[in-house]
Amino acid sequence: MCGISTDISERKAAEKLIKESERRWKFALESGGDGVWDWDLTSGKVFLSPRCMEILNFSEQDSRNNFREWETTIHPEDSPKLMADLQTHLDNLSERFSNEHRVRFGDGWRWILTRGLVIERDANGKALRMIGTQTDISERKQLQWLQMERIVRGSPEPTLLVAADGSILLANQPAATVFRYTLDGLLGCNVDDLVPFPASLNHAALREKFMREDKARPMSANRLLWALRADGSQFPVEISLNPLEVNNQRTVLVSVHDISERKRLERDMQLMAMIHKAIGEAVMVADADNRILAINDAFTQLTGYTEEEVVGKSTDILKSGRHGPDFYQHMWHSLMQTGHWQGEIWNKRKNGEIYHEWLVINSIYSERGELERRVAMFSEITEQKHIEQAIWRQANFDPLTDLANRRMFQDRLNQEIKKAARDRNSLAVMLLDLDRFKEINDTLGHGMGDVLLKEAANRLLGCVREVDTVARLGGDEFTIILGELESESDTDRVAQAILHSLSEPFRLGEELAYISVSIGITLYPQDAATPEQLMKNADQAMYNAKQQGRNRYSYFTAEMEQVAQNRMRLTNDLRLALVNGEFELNYQPVVDLATGFMHKAEALLRWHHPKRGMVSPAEFIPLAEETGLIVDIGDWVFRVAAQQIALWRASHAPDFKISVNKSPVQFARHNRGDSQWLAYMQSLGLAGQAIVIEITEGLLLDADHAVRDHLYAYRDAGVQVAIDDFGTGYSSLSYLKKFDIDYLKIDQSFVRNLDSDTSDLILCEAIIVMAHKLGLKVVAEGIETQTQMELLRAAGCDFGQGYLFSKPLAAAEFVHLFGTNLLAGQTAPAARADSSIAKLFGGEQRRD
Numbered sequence: 001m002c003g004i005s006t007d008i009s010e011r012k013a014a015e016k017l018i019k020e021s022e023r024r025w026k027f028a029l030e031s032g033g034d035g036v037w038d039w040d041l042t043s044g045k046v047f048l049s050p051r052c053m054e055i056l057n058f059s060e061q062d063s064r065n066n067f068r069e070w071e072t073t074i075h076p077e078d079s080p081k082l083m084a085d086l087q088t089h090l091d092n093l094s095e096r097f098s099n100e101h102r103v104r105f106g107d108g109w110r111w112i113l114t115r116g117l118v119i120e121r122d123a124n125g126k127a128l129r130m131i132g133t134q135t136d137i138s139e140r141k142q143l144q145w146l147q148m149e150r151i152v153r154g155s156p157e158p159t160l161l162v163a164a165d166g167s168i169l170l171a172n173q174p175a176a177t178v179f180r181y182t183l184d185g186l187l188g189c190n191v192d193d194l195v196p197f198p199a200s201l202n203h204a205a206l207r208e209k210f211m212r213e214d215k216a217r218p219m220s221a222n223r224l225l226w227a228l229r230a231d232g233s234q235f236p237v238e239i240s241l242n243p244l245e246v247n248n249q250r251t252v253l254v255s256v257h258d259i260s261e262r263k264r265l266e267r268d269m270q271l272m273a274m275i276h277k278a279i280g281e282a283v284m285v286a287d288a289d290n291r292i293l294a295i296n297d298a299f300t301q302l303t304g305y306t307e308e309e310v311v312g313k314s315t316d317i318l319k320s321g322r323h324g325p326d327f328y329q330h331m332w333h334s335l336m337q338t339g340h341w342q343g344e345i346w347n348k349r350k351n352g353e354i355y356h357e358w359l360v361i362n363s364i365y366s367e368r369g370e371l372e373r374r375v376a377m378f379s380e381i382t383e384q385k386h387i388e389q390a391i392w393r394q395a396n397f398d399p400l401t402d403l404a405n406r407r408m409f410q411d412r413l414n415q416e417i418k419k420a421a422r423d424r425n426s427l428a429v430m431l432l433d434l435d436r437f438k439e440i441n442d443t444l445g446h447g448m449g450d451v452l453l454k455e456a457a458n459r460l461l462g463c464v465r466e467v468d469t470v471a472r473l474g475g476d477e478f479t480i481i482l483g484e485l486e487s488e489s490d491t492d493r494v495a496q497a498i499l500h501s502l503s504e505p506f507r508l509g510e511e512l513a514y515i516s517v518s519i520g521i522t523l524y525p526q527d528a529a530t531p532e533q534l535m536k537n538a539d540q541a542m543y544n545a546k547q548q549g550r551n552r553y554s555y556f557t558a559e560m561e562q563v564a565q566n567r568m569r570l571t572n573d574l575r576l577a578l579v580n581g582e583f584e585l586n587y588q589p590v591v592d593l594a595t596g597f598m599h600k601a602e603a604l605l606r607w608h609h610p611k612r613g614m615v616s617p618a619e620f621i622p623l624a625e626e627t628g629l630i631v632d633i634g635d636w637v638f639r640v641a642a643q644q645i646a647l648w649r650a651s652h653a654p655d656f657k658i659s660v661n662k663s664p665v666q667f668a669r670h671n672r673g674d675s676q677w678l679a680y681m682q683s684l685g686l687a688g689q690a691i692v693i694e695i696t697e698g699l700l701l702d703a704d705h706a707v708r709d710h711l712y713a714y715r716d717a718g719v720q721v722a723i724d725d726f727g728t729g730y731s732s733l734s735y736l737k738k739f740d741i742d743y744l745k746i747d748q749s750f751v752r753n754l755d756s757d758t759s760d761l762i763l764c765e766a767i768i769v770m771a772h773k774l775g776l777k778v779v780a781e782g783i784e785t786q787t788q789m790e791l792l793r794a795a796g797c798d799f800g801q802g803y804l805f806s807k808p809l810a811a812a813e814f815v816h817l818f819g820t821n822l823l824a825g826q827t828a829p830a831a832r833a834d835s836s837i838a839k840l841f842g843g844e845q846r847r848d
Ligand code: C2E
Pocket: 588, 603, 604, 605, 606, 616, 617, 618, 621, 634, 637, 661, 662, 663, 694, 724, 725, 748, 781, 782, 783, 784, 801, 802, 803, 804, 808
């Protein structure tokens, strides 16, 4: 036997070394906590280290069984990738194999990192042996998740972590708030729930596409998305998407920006921009240093400056120079305090024109509270101002004289009273009425009347202080308020100055006109405390001044108040007088001065007042005229007189006439009256000649169409017309001719003082001559003495009327006294008045 002995110590030593080194690295790996495996791909056997079995939760048994079972322990979600990665390495397509995946671990899953390396391949490169490690990474994974959670939770932005299926894995409180969910509620949602229908239909598809994309890149969607809140309301959002691989899962980190506020602002900005461009208001934006930053079209239209011309310039270019430094100080003060100012201001256009605008300035501050911008909006009110001013002037001033009107006067009076009350002062209210202005107006025309009023207004202004108010109430009526009176003599002085000033002649075209004024004065607080009462007082005082003979002033007194009250009561009684049958007509003979025959009588109204007894027509006719009662009363007078003359004509003298007084007011009521009167006469079978109508001169001057028609109707019917009280008013001879007047009645004021050497006699003679030339007959009124009668008869006066012949008498008395004479004189043109009248003509005796 022979043999070869080989020393294998070295080999053994080497083998031992290898085993040891293998043990050492296994040990090293094992002690590092990793499991080690060794996979023989030819036999399919896998060696698992004890730690490896522990990690994989394998028993000895399991490991001996087919290792393929291992696959079944892998989380189905992780398995495909794991297998794919493994295959890649086995196919020698990757240098190293590494995969994180979950394996079943009791009821749950454990995260494992598997790494491996093919260490033997055959000549074809087919893998024969592979070794690797298993690392338990559950804890790391948990930490990772916690970190992820911390990141999401800690984000100030609304943030979601969304899984591939859309379920929300993580969310933070801001997200919950934005979507109006509780945090837990949101976590139970799918992102598709947060997208409103119908966009949600599309959303799932988009989401899946995004998840599927191989290289999902972070993307921020800047297109407008709509999101849905828990309460169903929608709001615009912008989202940014960050694809994240979390635990082998495709997830997306979504941050959501609620842009509703921004959208709102955008819309507002858009709107503002539109308004800025479109509105008629001029807009100017300036910086904190008042440099103009922007303007709109309206600004250019209004100021004439284009954008290029003003941007960068100071806002001062608009200053008009019309406001003092005070004004701007005020404005700046307000801007500093409140950031706001508004008011009216004069500014200047590019062409230098000054205009008036309504300006509103607002300020815009930065977040730190510093002034950033001032925005001025303005519109022109020059035009509007003009209109307003015109309206205001129209409402408060008399267009003719430029004096305050009634309204303004009342305002001022209220103010002055308040002021006087406060300062314990007194004030005077004057009411002025131009005497006989109407006549000027009528004779010289309204144009001249206006000139006179203007001039009178100027003169009045010249008589008072600047602080006093002169107003025109209308027509020829003026008022003056004298404030802060020192003493009553102040008022006297002003009143005298006015009387004097207005007595100066007025030049009206070619003519010189003379007027006077009647002034009523009342004092606050002596006479009254209220404006109404003061006005009433002044009116009474003025009335009194007129009564006293005009061209004077008169202070209000308590007696005037009495008089006024009496007038009022009398007026009230007058309303009932007609119904109560308190009127009666008296008749006064009108005698032919040449023959002593009585041609006619004048009907004169008498009022038997139940308490006061007889009230004179001089007292109640003006009241009846003022109240319009004269129309009904006048009708009654006419009917009674007509009946009377019809009676007398039948019973005594067929040619007898009665004259009836007719007030101008009765003519004014043109829808009534004369055709009716004429018809009434016809119904009585009375000829027109039976009646004479007595009118006043004024009526002719005033004559409008209605008056003329009446007068012509009388003429046509044969009714004669007499001008009563001739000489007291403004007379125009041409009128007498024009209207076919039949008689002039010389006013008794001329007759009263008739003496052989008075100027009145000359006047009477002149009137008589003139009247005769015009074909009128003359009646002298108020003849009381034989002398008067004789002078008048000598002057050629045709008729006479007066106490010398007879007082006005009641009808019965009239017939009783004159009846026989009327009968006796039937054949004569007119009956002689009575025997005593006849004697007068014989100069034997005068009647008492
Ligand atoms: P009148 O039409 O000028 O009437 C003449 C007035 O002079 C009457 O006053 C008469 O009584 C008065 N009179 C007559 N002779 C004399 C005299 O010798 N001496 C004095 N001192 N006076 C004399 P009466 O009746 O008081 O009437 C006053 C005025 O009232 C009338 O003035 C007339 O304008 C008006 N009047 C009277 N009745 C009526 C009427 O029915 N209708 C209208 N509208 N006015 C009337």
